[in-house]
Amino acid sequence: MSSGASGTLALFQEEYPDPLSPLSLTTPVHELMYGPRQLYRMISEAAGDVGALLMPPRFEYYLRENYPGKATRVEDLAGSVMVLNAGIRPGAVRDALRLAEREGRPVVDGGRLVAARLRADELDLGKLLRGRWAGIEMDALIKGPWELVEALGSWGGKGDIVYGANVYVEEPVVIDVSRGPVLIADDARIEAFSRIEGPAYIGRGTVLHSARINSHTYIGEMCRVGGEVERSIVAGYSNKAHFGYLGHSYVGRWVNIGAGAVTSDLKNTYGIVRAGRPRRDTGLVKLGAFIGDHAKIAIGTLIYTGKSIGGASHAHGLVDVDVPPFVIYSGSTSPGTSELALEKAIEIAGRMMRRRGREVTEGTRRVLEGAFEVSAAERAEFLSRVGGPRSAPPTS
Numbered sequence: 001m002s003s004g005a006s007g008t009l010a011l012f013q014e015e016y017p018d019p020l021s022p023l024s025l026t027t028p029v030h031e032l033m034y035g036p037r038q039l040y041r042m043i044s045e046a047a048g049d050v051g052a053l054l055m056p057p058r059f060e061y062y063l064r065e066n067y068p069g070k071a072t073r074v075e076d077l078a079g080s081v082m083v084l085n086a087g088i089r090p091g092a093v094r095d096a097l098r099l100a101e102r103e104g105r106p107v108v109d110g111g112r113l114v115a116a117r118l119r120a121d122e123l124d125l126g127k128l129l130r131g132r133w134a135g136i137e138m139d140a141l142i143k144g145p146w147e148l149v150e151a152l153g154s155w156g157g158k159g160d161i162v163y164g165a166n167v168y169v170e171e172p173v174v175i176d177v178s179r180g181p182v183l184i185a186d187d188a189r190i191e192a193f194s195r196i197e198g199p200a201y202i203g204r205g206t207v208l209h210s211a212r213i214n215s216h217t218y219i220g221e222m223c224r225v226g227g228e229v230e231r232s233i234v235a236g237y238s239n240k241a242h243f244g245y246l247g248h249s250y251v252g253r254w255v256n257i258g259a260g261a262v263t264s265d266l267k268n269t270y271g272i273v274r275a276g277r278p279r280r281d282t283g284l285v286k287l288g289a290f291i292g293d294h295a296k297i298a299i300g301t302l303i304y305t306g307k308s309i310g311g312a313s314h315a316h317g318l319v320d321v322d323v324p325p326f327v328i329y330s331g332s333t334s335p336g337t338s339e340l341a342l343e344k345a346i347e348i349a350g351r352m353m354r355r356r357g358r359e360v361t362e363g364t365r366r367v368l369e370g371a372f373e374v375s376a377a378e379r380a381e382f383l384s385r386v387g388g389p390r391s392a393p394p395t396s
Contacts, residue, residue: 007080008071008120010052011043013059013087014112015129016374017277019144020087022292022310023252025325025371028059029086033233033250034142035151036201036218042090047097052077056129058370062363077120083128084115085141092140099136106135114140144276145290146306149250152216152231155199156180164188164204179215209241220253222356230265232288237356249288252311254352258299263288267305275306277322282306292325294349294368311371312345324382325375337386339379342372 013029020029030040030053044050052071053063063072071077088096096115100107106116113133124131142148159181167184170192175182180199184190188202193210201218202208209226213219217229220236227240230247234240238251242259249263265288267273273287274280289303292311303309303319310325317331326345330336346368350360 007082007117008051008077009047009049010054010071010077010081010083011040011050011086012054012083012113012128013056014085015056016371017378018087019276020142020148021145021277022290022308022325023145023148023250024087025375026293026311026367027235027252028053028055028063032148033218033220033235034090034148035153035233036155036199039086039090043084043086043088043093046090046093047084052081054083054123054125054128056370056374058367058374061366062361065361065363074120074123074125077123079120080117081120081123082115082117083113083123085113087142088114088140089142089147092138096138096140099138103136106133107138107140108133108135109138109141112141114138144280144282145250145308146273146275146282146284146287149231149233149248149287150284152218152233155216157199159198185221203236231286235293237353237358247288248284248286249290251291252293252295254294254349255291255297256295256352257291257297258301260300261297261303262301263303264305273306275308289319294345294352296348310375312340312349312368314340324379326372327379327382337383339383342369345372 011030016025018024023032032039034042053067060072096107100115100117107114111132157180159177161175161177162183164184164186166187169190172192173190174195177198182196182198182200184202185204187205189207191209194208196213197215199216200213203219203221205221206219206223211226212228214230216231219225219234222237223234224239224241226242227244232246232249234251235253237253238255240246240257244261246263247265265286270285272281273284275282287306290308294312295309296314298316301315307319308322309315310323312325313323313327313329315323315329323329326340328338328340346365353360
């Protein structure tokens with residue numbers, strides 16, 4: 001299917017909180033990694049050209065900055081539109097679109113819209129992003145962020161080492177491709193005493209500081225990584241530069257993880273990990289953490305299995321609960337837990353981004369402002385339980 005052949009293909013994202021929270025609060029769902037590949041690329045390969053991106057309002061300026069030429073508002077559309085949930089499993093895209101076309105009815109997954117052929121003049125953005133739908137049931141949508149990590153398991157087989165341009169490898173380094181390829185992108189730097197076990201991807205400009213990278217790990221561009229990482233996704237521009245363990249986890253963009261921080265990815269009981277919103281059995285014995293964009297993890301922090309840390313939050317000590325966005329969390333029994341003021345969060349984001357030669361654009365600012373607003377109720381309920389104030393005094 002393509003935009004030209006059958007009207008416009010429009011990806012949409014459900015409003016927060018959605019099943020891919022906390023990752024989807026500040027990163028559009030279609031930009032999330034599904035295993036070693038981005039959802040947008042996989043959906044486009046299966047469905048054809050995406051002509052429109054209909055996302056929650058906080059993303060509008062960001063989409064204009066990053067997707068010139070794409071329609072981003074219902075008002076920009078005309079004629080027939082095939083709407084497709086950006087949170088669809090890539091392997092279900094073709095079948096969902098065919099089913100919607102053949103039956104002439106919406107395809108749904110437990111009341112959540114998967115795909116539907118609609119006229120532009122009957123599109124209701126509010127219902128599209130937040131509504132419950134009736135139609136033909138199909139198990140097609142990603143049920144939680146753990147599926148993004150679990151998709152790393154589809155990547156494997158024997159392979160080679162593939163180097164991009166201007167890669168620097170400081171010997172001695174061990175690169176094991178017996179279980180899969182190791183791809184090292186342009187301008188990456190691998191420091192001495194690192195060990196990389198394929199399949200693995202090391203992104204453009206990323207530096208490994210004597211790191212142990214176990215199999216099925218994706219590290220995005222411009223990251224700084226040390227310690228041990230196993231079967232995890234680390235999105236671009238994030239730091240885990242020191243010792244500590246990150247396993248079976250998804251780390252968003254612009255995250256900093258301090259020295260000695262550890263994610264648990266196995267319960268003492270060896271039982272199934274529960275995670276998500278609402279909590280549900282993931283079917284997985286090994287599962288780590290989900291850390292939203294711009295989060296900061298303090299030195300020595302310990303994070304329990306299956307826990308989430310929301311975008312722009314700061315985590316200290318023992319994290320044994322899901323931490324909402326924009327919270328300074330100091331442990332479930334600490335009186336130091338409080339809300340992080342929006343302007344302070346934007347200021348901190350700017351400091352980190354400038355260290356990579358980037359600035360907070362209008363689009364990024366609008367995303368953070370919208371994220372703060374839509375997560376307010378969740379944050380207030382959390383702070384009422386742990387006893388923290390709604391607003392923290394600014395700190396340097």
